[in-house]
Amino acid sequence: MVTTRAFRSFAHIGLIVAALALAGCQTASEDPTPTDAPSSAASIEPSPSASDASSASAEATPGGDGEGEETSVFDLDVGDCFSADSDQLETVDxxxxxxxxxxxxxxxxxxxxxxxxxYPDEQELLEYADTICQPPFESFVEHDYQSSIWYITTLTPSEETWADGDREIVCTLNQQDDDQELISVTGSAEGSGE
Structure with a gap:
């Protein structure tokens, strides 16, 4: 299971890439809230951004069009774009x-x-993920994080996947409206300068 956390300067979700059959992930919010989801499911929820702005290619509608290649949350690659239609998931399109x-x-x-x-202290792991994802964010987007229209969301290891040797942190980005609801977008953020 993945737990989520949201906060103003570095927003993210925790998850590590692992064999779905072997272990699950957890996410944590700034005020961690336990979930009762199956251990092989990932949890995704919105997190606040560094800026309240949104781009012209964004629309405040939840989810994608539901069409795409079904992929395990443990098999995401750089450049993958996806939507999450529920808080608990094992795959994304x-x-x-x-x-x-x-x-x-x-x-x-x-x-x-x-x-x-x-396994590190959960807060320590989340802070590490915050720190480690910011430089590649700025290189990818070609804009500093604090004034960007994009929010960082990280996926970090659960205690179970950590015990299996998983150490990968997945760094993702998204946009949100003034109510911190996810905004569906079209196009890549790569090189957007926003």
Whole structure:
């Protein structure tokens, strides 16, 4: 299961790429809230952004068009665009970024901890993900995070996937409206300068 957390300067969701059959993930919010979802499901919910602006290619409608290649949340690649129609999910429909979507994966980064190191404090892991995803965000978007129209959402390992040696952090971005609801967009954020 993945738990989510949202906060103003660095917004993200936790998840690590792992074998779906072996383990689940958890997400945490700034005020962690336990979930009762199956351990192999990922949880995605909106998180606040560095800016309240939105681009002309964005529309405040939930979800994508529902058409795309069904992909495990554990198999996302850089450049994958997708929407999440529920808070608990195991797969997403990856679509061409020119189609309507909510999220875009912009980096996959391995945590520096070795295989024999214990699961870090959840807050420590989330702060690490915040820090490690910001430089590739700025390179990908070609704009600084604090004044960008995009929000960072990270997927980090759960305690179970960590025990299996998983260390990958998936960095994604999205847009949100003034009520912090996800905004569906078309086109890639890569090189957008926003």
């Amino acid at each position: 990856v679509v061409d970024c020119e189609q309507t979507h909510e999220y875009e994966t912009f980096a996959l980064i391995d945590h520096e901890a070795g295989d024999d190191e214990p």
